[in-house]
Amino acid sequence: MSNPARNFFEIFDLAPDFAIDLAQLTGRYRELQRLVHPDKYAHGSDQERRLAVQMAANINDAFRTLKDPVERALYLLRLQNVAVDDESARRLDPEFLMEQMELREALGEVRGSSYAAQDLSNIFATIDKLEKQTLGALAAAFARDDAAALRSANEHVQKLRFIKRLRGEAQEVEEHLTSH
Amino acid sequence: MALLELSEPGQTPRPHERRVAVGIDLGTTNSLVATVRSGVAETLPDARGRHLLPSVVQYASGVAPRVGDDAKANAVHDPFNTIASVKRLMGRGVDDVKKLGNQLPYHFAAAESAVPRIVTSAGAVSPVEVSAEILKVLKQRAEETLGADLEGAVVTVPAYFDDAQRQATKDAARLAGLNILRLLNEPTAAAVAYGLDHQAEGVYVVYDLGGGTFDVSVLRLNRGVFEVLATGGDSALGGDDMDHAIAEWIMREAQIGDDADAMLLRRLLRDACVAKEQLTDAQQVTLHVELAVKRTWDGELSRAKLNELIDPLIQKSLAPCRRALRDANIKLEEVREVVMVGGSTRVPRVRELVGQFFARLPLTTIDPDKVVALGAAIQADVLVGNKPDTDMLLLDVNPLSLGIETMGGLVEQIIPRNTTLPVARGQDFTTYKDGQTAMSIHVVQGERDVVSGCRSLARFELRGIPPMAAGAGRIRILFQVDADGLLSVSAKEQTTGVESSIQVKPSYGLTDREIETMLRESIDHASDDVAARQLREQQVDADRLLDAVSVALAADAEALLNTAERAAIDTAMQALRGARVGTDERAIKNAIAALDKTTAEFAARGMNAGIRKALTGRTIAELKDI
Numbered sequence: 091m092s093n094p095a096r097n098f099f100e101i102f103d104l105a106p107d108f109a110i111d112l113a114q115l116t117g118r119y120r121e122l123q124r125l126v127h128p129d130k131y132a133h134g135s136d137q138e139r140r141l142a143v144q145m146a147a148n149i150n151d152a153f154r155t156l157k158d159p160v161e162r163a164l165y166l167l168r169l170q171n172v173a174v175d176d177e178s179a180r181r182l183d184p185e186f187l188m189e190q191m192e193l194r195e196a197l198g199e200v201r202g203s204s205y206a207a208q209d210l211s212n213i214f215a216t217i218d219k220l221e222k223q224t225l226g227a228l229a230a231a232f233a234r235d236d237a238a239a240l241r242s243a244n245e246h247v248q249k250l251r252f253i254k255r256l257r258g259e260a261q262e263v264e265e266h267l268t269s270h
Numbered sequence: 271m272a273l274l275e276l277s278e279p280g281q282t283p284r285p286h287e288r289r290v291a292v293g294i295d296l297g298t299t300n301s302l303v304a305t306v307r308s309g310v311a312e313t314l315p316d317a318r319g320r321h322l323l324p325s326v327v328q329y330a331s332g333v334a335p336r337v338g339d340d341a342k343a344n345a346v347h348d349p350f351n352t353i354a355s356v357k358r359l360m361g362r363g364v365d366d367v368k369k370l371g372n373q374l375p376y377h378f379a380a381a382e383s384a385v386p387r388i389v390t391s392a393g394a395v396s397p398v399e400v401s402a403e404i405l406k407v408l409k410q411r412a413e414e415t416l417g418a419d420l421e422g423a424v425v426t427v428p429a430y431f432d433d434a435q436r437q438a439t440k441d442a443a444r445l446a447g448l449n450i451l452r453l454l455n456e457p458t459a460a461a462v463a464y465g466l467d468h469q470a471e472g473v474y475v476v477y478d479l480g481g482g483t484f485d486v487s488v489l490r491l492n493r494g495v496f497e498v499l500a501t502g503g504d505s506a507l508g509g510d511d512m513d514h515a516i517a518e519w520i521m522r523e524a525q526i527g528d529d530a531d532a533m534l535l536r537r538l539l540r541d542a543c544v545a546k547e548q549l550t551d552a553q554q555v556t557l558h559v560e561l562a563v564k565r566t567w568d569g570e571l572s573r574a575k576l577n578e579l580i581d582p583l584i585q586k587s588l589a590p591c592r593r594a595l596r597d598a599n600i601k602l603e604e605v606r607e608v609v610m611v612g613g614s615t616r617v618p619r620v621r622e623l624v625g626q627f628f629a630r631l632p633l634t635t636i637d638p639d640k641v642v643a644l645g646a647a648i649q650a651d652v653l654v655g656n657k658p659d660t661d662m663l664l665l666d667v668n669p670l671s672l673g674i675e676t677m678g679g680l681v682e683q684i685i686p687r688n689t690t691l692p693v694a695r696g697q698d699f700t701t702y703k704d705g706q707t708a709m710s711i712h713v714v715q716g717e718r719d720v721v722s723g724c725r726s727l728a729r730f731e732l733r734g735i736p737p738m739a740a741g742a743g744r745i746r747i748l749f750q751v752d753a754d755g756l757l758s759v760s761a762k763e764q765t766t767g768v769e770s771s772i773q774v775k776p777s778y779g780l781t782d783r784e785i786e787t788m789l790r791e792s793i794d795h796a797s798d799d800v801a802a803r804q805l806r807e808q809q810v811d812a813d814r815l816l817d818a819v820s821v822a823l824a825a826d827a828e829a830l831l832n833t834a835e836r837a838a839i840d841t842a843m844q845a846l847r848g849a850r851v852g853t854d855e856r857a858i859k860n861a862i863a864a865l866d867k868t869t870a871e872f873a874a875r876g877m878n879a880g881i882r883k884a885l886t887g888r889t890i891a892e893l894k895d896i
Contacts, residue, residue: 101881120495124663125884126877128692128753132422132451132653135815137866141873143752145881147694154690261596268592 098152098165108166108232108243112157119153159225160250163243166232172240174247182248190252193217197256200263210264217257224249289421291451291654292412293459293646296401296425296439298357298508299481299613301325302640303408304647305416306656311463311644314415322639323411325481327403328352329390337407346540349375349532351390355510356404358482359386359397360442361435375532398442405446422451424650426642428483429455430503430669432715433727433757440754451653453754455666456480457487458498459645460611462664463636465491472606473499475595477624477632478642479587480612482508486591488598488605494661499598500688501669502590507583509546509614515579516542516571520559524567534561549573550616577619584623591627597688608632613639666691668751672727675712677702679721684749687717694750698764701735701743708733709745713759732761734768801855808858812850815862819843819869822876830875842868 099106102118124130126149128142155161167174193213200209228246231239293311295302300322304313313321320339328341329351336344345352353376359367367378367386377389387394405425412420425448427439436453443450457476464470470491478485485503489496517538521530530538541559548555549571559567595602610632614620625632636644652660667690673683676699684697701709710731716724735743744764751757762769819839827836846861 103882120492120497120663121884122881123495123665124661125880127663127665129452129653129664133655133814135818135866136811137815137870137873138818141870141877143692143750144694145877146753147692147750150690150693151695265589265592 097169098155101149101152102156104156106166106169108159108163108229110156110162115153115156119149122149159228160247160254163228163232163247163250167240167244167247170240172244174244182245182252186249186252189220190256193256194259197260197263201266206267210260210267213260214257217253217260221250221253221257224253288656289654290412290416290418291422291424291647291650291656292408292420293454293643293648293650294405294408294423294425294448295456295459295643295646296357296404296427296442297325297480297642298355298483298510299325300639301404301408302643303412304640304643305412306647306651311647311651313640313643314412316411323404323407324354325356325404326352326354327356327400329392329395331391333392335392335403337403346533346536349536350377351392353388353390353395353400355482356397356400358506358510360401361432361438362386362397375535398438398445401439401442402445405443405448409446409448420448421654422449422650424452424454424459424646424653425450426454426456426459426646427755428478428480428503428505429457429485429487429498429501429666430483430505431755432505432670432725433755434725435505436755440756451650453756454646454649454664455485455487455498455501455755456483456642457485457501457611458489458496458664458666459643459649460609460636460641461487461489461491461496461645462648462662463641463645464609464633465496470607473598473600473604475591475605475608475628476611477587477591477608477615478503478611479614479620480508481614482506482510484508484587484590486587486594488594488600495663495665497665498667498690499600500594500596501667502594502597503669504586504590507586508612509543509617511583512546512580512614512617513539513542515583516546516576519571519575519579520557520567520569523569524559524561526561545571546576546617549576550618573618580617580619581623584620588623588627591624602629605630609641610634611638611641666753666755668693668755670715670725671717672713672715672749672751672757673724674747675714675721681714681716681719681721681724683719684747685751689751691755692750692752694748696746696748699745699747700741701738701745702740704740705737706740706743707735707737709735709761711747711759711761713749713757727757728759730759730761732763732768735763736766736768738765805853805855805858808855808862809850812846812858812862815865816843816846816850818873819865822869822873826872826876826879830879831872835872838868839865839872 097106101122102115104110104115123146126142126145128139128146131138131142155165164174193216196209196213200206200213203209224246228243228250231243231246290305292303292305302313302321302323304311315321316323323338324342326338326341326345328336328344328348341352342354345354363384364378364386379387379389379394385396387396388400409420423443425439425443427436431439440450440453457478460476460478461474465474471493472491474489474491476485476487476489483503483505484507485501487501488499490499517535520538520542526534537560541557545555545557552573554570554572557569557571561567605628608624608628608630610621610624615634615638621632621634649664651657652662667688668685669687671683671687672685673681676682682697685693685695699709708731710729712721712729713727714721714724715727718724732745745761746764747759747761749757749759760769823839831839842865846858846865849857849861852858
């Protein structure tokens with residue numbers, strides 16, 4: 091099919107940059123879906139409907155990738171042929187890994203704690219802070235845009251993946267606490 | 271004379287003619303049909319002024335089934351032939367039904383497919399057929415009221431319905447002779463009815479507790495765009511369960527054993543339901559239950575006792591609320607309003623606990639029984655083309671994660687839950703044995719990472735892989751979920767191009783042949799015959815394609831096509847027009863396929879160009895090289 095290999099940024103007519111205007115992205119996303127969503131072709135031919143599903147799916151995929159900073163960063167790194175793999179995760183600085191381990195331990199102790207809600211809320215606050223810092227560092231790395239900066243961007247992305255997993259685990263503990 | 275025929279090719283010749291379309295809420299307890307007339311959505315009553323059609327079908331030998339109030343009234347006397355709450359069985363397998371076992375007074379027959387069939391005195395019927403009877407009555411009601419054939423219908427389903435349940439609903443509509451424009455999620459439909467009414471903007475939560483299903487959806491409303499951020503629920507939780515809780519309480523109080531017969535159980539459920547409804551206004555009701563001939567039990571049920579009985583059920587609905595908010599990444603205080611939908615939200619305790627949970631008074635301004643059908647009617651009106659200038663756009667999500675089985679009974683997730691639809695996503699797998707020539711693919715839906723904790727949707731096999739060393743064969747599996755939430759899966763070996771694809775016909779679905787047979791049986795042979803019907807369908811498809819291509823040619827041909835391409839399209843159109851006037855269904859079908867193929871590239875270019883134009887304001891001519 092003629093799907094000119096346009097990258098996700100081009101779909102929204104945006105420059106391939108980590109710093110994007112989310113409101114602009116969202117606005118353009120909605121505008122595009124208004125044009126191609128299969129519901130616009132409920133009365134159309136099979137061909138139009140098939141095409142609409144494919145295009146709308148592609149636009150959804152692009153939007154999902156670009157609106158999330160980690161996904162966006164991964165996508166940018168891939169566009170620039172920077173290998174993103176577990177190898178780089180293994181080289182993360184020990185200080186960060188140590189902090190992650192401590193947070194995990196703290197999380198493991200929440201369930202037995204008599205101040206569970208407070209402990210959990212402290213952990214969430216730490217995760218929020220850590221995430222904000224790392225996102226800031228990631229944005230700064232992309233802004234520098236040289237080979238060393240891309241390597242460090244890769245590292246921040248790996249950190250953010252750790253943070254995301256940790257947040258997921260914290261949410262599971264939260265769910266467990268609220269439903270019991 | 272000729273002036274009258276001067277409409278541009280492809281344009282609707284009668285632009286002011288309204289197409290008749292309806293929205294149908296096919297509910298567990300009650301069903302409704304609604305339409306938009308003079309710009310206002312309204313539900314349509316029957317000849318006696320009743321809007322709600324009880325979703326109850328009574329079968330009897332040799333006569334057409336009874337549907338609605340009459341059937342409901344007979345349920346206690348004829349429990350085995352009177353099917354209520356059939357929605358709970360839609361898309362379910364024989365094993366699921368066994369789990370519901372003691373709640374269902376019916377006899378089930380063994381069928382050749384995995385679909386359970388209920389034995390009645392008019393023969394064994396599948397849940398799809400029972401639902402189709404309800405839909406037929408609503409279709410007829412609409413056609414009589416509106417004085418026209420229906421162009422199409424939007425039928426609502428619980429957001430939390432899985433693929434099998436959706437497919438079953440679509441099959442039922444097809445069996446009832448409805449042209450389905452869309453399966454629409456019930457909370458989304460409710461949001462449409464509310465949102466358009468209130469010019470709403472911001473984050474809304476729809477809490478939809480019906481007779482047998484519970485849904486919660488978190489939506490962001492922005493200038494006509496209804497974007498579902500997350501959805502959750504329980505496709506087996508509703509007012510029915512409250513009735514059962516009350517009935518069980520009565521059984522304990524009245525010391526009725528588990529061996530009570532079906533008729534007594536039906537009476538208990540009926541009385542429980544009445545008591546529950548009365549307790550919406552009253553603080554206390556008196557129960558007078560007929561246990562057997564000349565033996566009754568009398569008792570009192572207070573609202574406090576009712577609350578105690580149903581609190582666990584309401585609590586059960588709050589966990590999905592919490593999860594949906596989290597999935598949507600929305601904090602409680604960001605929620606602008608909570609909209610209550612479904613008859614069971616009339617229960618004061620439901621309003622109270624939901625209000626507490628969301629820390630605000632829930633909205634109940636539109637009749638919770640009607641709001642879903644009204645929203646569906648509004649969407650149907652748009653889809654059928656009556657509102658070409660509307661800004662309305664519904665962006666929904668898939669409620670449950672989709673994946674495939676990998677080694678060791680584990681699930682590899684391919685599309686996570688709450689992904690915006692439509693979605694297409696591929697995943698590559700490698701062959702794991704030397705000389706492997708086939709790969710079996712097991713598609714599952716659910717949130718657990720082991721196959722046994724998920725619902726099996728379908729199994730199929732990719733064959734004809736040329737023998738290669740282990741790991742050398744790369745198989746790409748592509749999942750596509752359309753706007754109705756229906757999945758299709760295809761698999762392709764990348765190095766050789768060997769392909770296999772299926773429309774996911776769920777493990778618990780009816781086969782195409784079964785549906786075909788039912789359709790054949792349901793068509794009145796005197797007035798209609800299958801071949802004529804198929805010919806008409808092909809002619810309609812041909813007209814649609816010819817129309818679409820004409821419009822596209824008039825708009826973009828110059829910018830997007832060279833002379834040779836244009837000539838090829840003209841030839842294929844001519845061929846289809848030629849076949850269209852004949853009566854050879856197959857010839858029309860082939861000509862459609864040929865024109866489709868010839869214009870595929872042009873159509874894709876046109877849509878791409880439209881996208882570029884919308885974003886940049888440049889004209890298509892300037893963009894033809896992109």
